[in-house]
Amino acid sequence: MKQWRKMLRIIFGRTTFLVVSLIFQIIVLLSCFRLLSEYFTYVYGGFVILSAAVVIFIINRQQAPDYKLAWIVPVLVFPVFGALFYLFMELQPGTKRIADRLRDIIKETQIYLQQDVSVEERLQKESQRIGSLARYMNCYGGYPVYENTYAEYFPSGEELFPVLKEKLRNAKDFIFLEYFIIERGKMWNEILEILEEKAKNGVEIRVMYDGMCSLMLLPYHYPRKLEEKGIRCKMFSPVKPALSSYQNNRDHRKILVIDGHTAFTGGINLADEYINEKKRFGYWKDVALMLQGDGVKSFTMMFLQMWEITETKKEDYGFYLPPMSRFKNWLPEGSGFVMPYGDSPLDHETVGEHVYTDILYQAKRYVHIMTPYLILDNDMVTALTYAAKRGVETVIIMPHIPDKKYAYILARSYYKELLEAGVKIYEFTPGFVHAKIYVSDDEKAVVGTINMDYRSFYLHFECAAYLYKNHAVADVEKDFQNTLNQCEEITLEVWRKYPLLSRITGSVLRLFAPLM
Structure with missing residues (x-):
C-alpha cells in the first residue's frame, strides 16, 4: 500500500508535472520549427541566414571557446531550432532583471567591503x-x-x-x-x-x-x-x-x-x-x-x-x-x-576559475586537489598540464563511486591527456568525494563550493575562502594526505582497461560538456 501511495505521489507530484511541462514545450517548439523548415522555404532560408548571424555573434562573444563550440554545433546542425533556441535562452528578460538588480545591490554594499x-x-x-x-x-x-x-x-x-x-x-x-x-x-x-x-x-x-x-x-x-x-x-x-x-x-x-x-x-x-x-x-x-x-x-x-x-x-x-x-x-x-569571495554567473568574471588557475601557475612544489567533478575547459586543462610539465607535483583526488554516471564518464575522458602530461589522478575507493579543495606549497589553500566543472565556473553562484600563510593550510594538506591513503592510483594502464564504449561516450559528451 505504501509503495502505491509513493508511486501516486511521484506520478501526480509537482516534479512530474514540471518535467512533463518542459518536455511538452520542447516538443511544441520542435514541431513548429519542423513545419517552418518543411513548408516555408523562404522562411527557412531566412533562418539559415539567422543561424549564420548567430554563429558570428557567438564567435565574437567574450566566452570560453569550449562554451562557444557547444552552442555553434547545434546551431549549425539544426539551423532553425538551434538558432532560435540559442536566442530564446540568451534573451531572457528575467535573467537580465536579476543581473541588473544584483549589480545595484553590489554597488550599495561596496562601502562595506573596502580593502584595508x-x-x-x-x-x-x-x-x-x-x-x-x-x-x-x-x-x-x-x-x-x-x-x-x-x-x-x-x-x-x-x-x-x-x-x-x-x-x-x-x-x-x-x-x-x-x-x-x-x-x-x-x-x-x-x-x-x-x-x-x-x-x-x-x-x-x-x-x-x-x-x-x-x-x-x-x-x-x-x-x-x-x-x-x-x-x-x-x-x-x-x-x-x-x-x-x-x-x-x-x-x-x-x-x-x-x-x-x-x-x-x-x-x-x-x-x-x-x-x-x-x-x-x-x-x-x-x-x-x-x-x-x-x-x-x-x-x-x-x-x-x-x-x-x-x-x-x-x-x-x-x-x-x-x-x-x-x-x-x-x-x-x-x-x-584570509580572503573569502563569491562568484556570480551574471557578471561574466570567472573569479572562481581564475583563483584555481592562479594557484596552478604560481605553484613551486605541489598543487593538491580534491573535486567531485572534472569537466574542464581549455584554460583549466592547460593550467593543470603546464604545472605538471614544469615539475610541480599536481595531484587530483576524484570519487571512485560517482553520484552521476554521465559526469563520471565525462571526467574520465580527460584522464588520458592529464596523465600523459604528468598529472597524477587518484580515486577515493571508499565512496564519493564531494570536497572542493586546493592546497599548494604549504602556504595557500582554497576551501569552498567551487567544483572543477562548467556549472561551477560559469553557471552557478559559488563561494570559497582563500587562505595564505594561515595555520589551517597545514590541516588541509594533512587531510589530503590522509585521504590519499584511501585511494587507488589511476595510471595510463588502468585507463586503457576502461570499456571502449565508455571511452567513446565520454568523448562525445565532451562536445556538450559546457551545456551540461
Missing part, C-alpha cells in the same frame, strides 16, 4: 604575486583580503556537525543560512530545533535555499512553515514549469553566519549523507571551514546580497557588521591572510 590599505601593504611585502591576486579579487570580484581571522578546517561532516550546533546555540543576535540543499532528516531536524528555540528568544533567523530542493526534497511551500515558526525563509529561483535560462543559474553556495563574527562554508549541505547518517554512494567525503573574526564580514555581505535580490525594502547592511572589538575577549587569534 595597511593589510594590502603587508600582504604585498609577504608576496607580490599573492598581492596581485588580492588586488584583482578586490577590483573585479568585489571582496577584500583580511588579517585577524581565525580559520578551522573540518575534514568531515561528522566532525563539523557538533561544532556547528554549538555555535548556533551560542547565537545572540542573528543567524543567516544559505545552502544549495536542505533535506529533512537528522541533520536538518536538529539544526531546525535549535533555530526554532533561538527564534523564540528573539534571535533573527534567515534561511535561504536553492529552488531545486522543491523538486524532490522539500514541499514547495516549505518557506511558509518556517515563517510560522518565526524564521524568515525563501527559495532562490524556484523551479517553474517553463523553459528559462535563469533556471540554469543555481545558488550553489553554502554559507552560515552567526552574529557577524563566525561563518562556515565548504561542500557540506544540510542533509544526512553529508554527515554519513545516510549512505548513498559509499562513504561521503566532504569538508568545511569555519572563520571567526574580520573575514566573516565578506560572508555576511554575500548572504545579504543574495537575499536582497527579491526584496523591495532597503536593507540596513551596517547593522549586521558589528566591530570585532566587541568579541575580542573570546575570539581566537588568527594568522596570515
Whole structure:
C-alpha cells in the first residue's frame, strides 16, 4: 500500500508535472520549427541566414571557446531550432532583471567591503604575486583580503556537525543560512530545533535555499512553515514549469553566519549523507571551514546580497557588521591572510576559475586537489598540464563511486591527456568525494563550493575562502594526505582497461560538456 501511495505521489507530484511541462514545450517548439523548415522555404532560408548571424555573434562573444563550440554545433546542425533556441535562452528578460538588480545591490554594499590599505601593504611585502591576486579579487570580484581571522578546517561532516550546533546555540543576535540543499532528516531536524528555540528568544533567523530542493526534497511551500515558526525563509529561483535560462543559474553556495563574527562554508549541505547518517554512494567525503573574526564580514555581505535580490525594502547592511572589538575577549587569534569571495554567473568574471588557475601557475612544489567533478575547459586543462610539465607535483583526488554516471564518464575522458602530461589522478575507493579543495606549497589553500566543472565556473553562484600563510593550510594538506591513503592510483594502464564504449561516450559528451 505504501509503495502505491509513493508511486501516486511521484506520478501526480509537482516534479512530474514540471518535467512533463518542459518536455511538452520542447516538443511544441520542435514541431513548429519542423513545419517552418518543411513548408516555408523562404522562411527557412531566412533562418539559415539567422543561424549564420548567430554563429558570428557567438564567435565574437567574450566566452570560453569550449562554451562557444557547444552552442555553434547545434546551431549549425539544426539551423532553425538551434538558432532560435540559442536566442530564446540568451534573451531572457528575467535573467537580465536579476543581473541588473544584483549589480545595484553590489554597488550599495561596496562601502562595506573596502580593502584595508595597511593589510594590502603587508600582504604585498609577504608576496607580490599573492598581492596581485588580492588586488584583482578586490577590483573585479568585489571582496577584500583580511588579517585577524581565525580559520578551522573540518575534514568531515561528522566532525563539523557538533561544532556547528554549538555555535548556533551560542547565537545572540542573528543567524543567516544559505545552502544549495536542505533535506529533512537528522541533520536538518536538529539544526531546525535549535533555530526554532533561538527564534523564540528573539534571535533573527534567515534561511535561504536553492529552488531545486522543491523538486524532490522539500514541499514547495516549505518557506511558509518556517515563517510560522518565526524564521524568515525563501527559495532562490524556484523551479517553474517553463523553459528559462535563469533556471540554469543555481545558488550553489553554502554559507552560515552567526552574529557577524563566525561563518562556515565548504561542500557540506544540510542533509544526512553529508554527515554519513545516510549512505548513498559509499562513504561521503566532504569538508568545511569555519572563520571567526574580520573575514566573516565578506560572508555576511554575500548572504545579504543574495537575499536582497527579491526584496523591495532597503536593507540596513551596517547593522549586521558589528566591530570585532566587541568579541575580542573570546575570539581566537588568527594568522596570515584570509580572503573569502563569491562568484556570480551574471557578471561574466570567472573569479572562481581564475583563483584555481592562479594557484596552478604560481605553484613551486605541489598543487593538491580534491573535486567531485572534472569537466574542464581549455584554460583549466592547460593550467593543470603546464604545472605538471614544469615539475610541480599536481595531484587530483576524484570519487571512485560517482553520484552521476554521465559526469563520471565525462571526467574520465580527460584522464588520458592529464596523465600523459604528468598529472597524477587518484580515486577515493571508499565512496564519493564531494570536497572542493586546493592546497599548494604549504602556504595557500582554497576551501569552498567551487567544483572543477562548467556549472561551477560559469553557471552557478559559488563561494570559497582563500587562505595564505594561515595555520589551517597545514590541516588541509594533512587531510589530503590522509585521504590519499584511501585511494587507488589511476595510471595510463588502468585507463586503457576502461570499456571502449565508455571511452567513446565520454568523448562525445565532451562536445556538450559546457551545456551540461
